[in-house]
Amino acid sequence: MFEDSRICRCVIxxxxxxxDDYDAADEGVLANVRTFGWSVTGVPAxxxxxxxxxxxxRWHSRGGAELAMFGLDLDVMQSCLNILGKRDDLADGQAHEDVVNGYPVRLREVEPDWYRAFFGQGIWFYRQPPIPFLEVVWPDRDGAFPWDTGSLAQPHLWLPPGEHTPGVWTQDV
Structure with missing residues (x-):
């Protein structure tokens, strides 16, 4: 779906x-990307x-997809994204057993029509969407994933917005 032209048009x-118009949040993202290779932006509940x-x-520094996670505590999601952020060759459909204690996560490719609703600062940084995003999907306590149960505790961004069940995740699309 994504063309890897490797011509980065990010703000770096x-x-x-x-x-001169960058605010403290923008400068923080730039400093983290320069220091660590990526930054994690959190949107609190x-x-x-x-x-x-x-x-x-990650796309700028490693040529890898950006990662997104939904519906858990911000500190937990930041930790998970930082664990996965260090890895190369992340792809749609992969399972990772060592990210959340005792639970596997799955990666799903995000449909670009969701970007504006959820990844505003990423759009500011790259200025050229779409760049690839993978959703890090976690199971419930019984090990079932949203596609098994229909749970809306996290969005189903692998679906086009028109195919997603209406709810809290679709209100800004």
Whole structure:
């Protein structure tokens, strides 16, 4: 689905003439990408719904897909994304057993029509969506994944928005 042209148009590789307008959050992302190779942006849960977290910078630094995780505590998601962020060759359909204690996670390719709803700071960073995103999907306590049960505790971003069950995850699409 994604063309790997390797011509990075991110704000580190290209001057868009707006660097004087970067705020503290923007500068924090840039510093993390330069230091660690990626940054994790967290969106806390609020009265409208659960939180989520995603990486910014893996595509720039490693040529690998960005990662996103939904519906857990922000610290847990940040830890999981940092564990996976160090790995190369992550791909749709993979299982990883050593990310969440006692539970496997699965990677699913995110449909680009979801990007604007969930990855705003990533769009700011790259300025050229779509770049690849993988959703890190976790099972429930019984080991069942959302596609097994229909659970909406996390979005089903591997589906086009029109095929997703309406709910908290679809309100901004």
């Amino acid at each position: 590789c290209h001057d868009y003439g707006d660097r 609020d009265q409208d719904g659960p939180g989520w977290a995603y990486t910014i910078g």
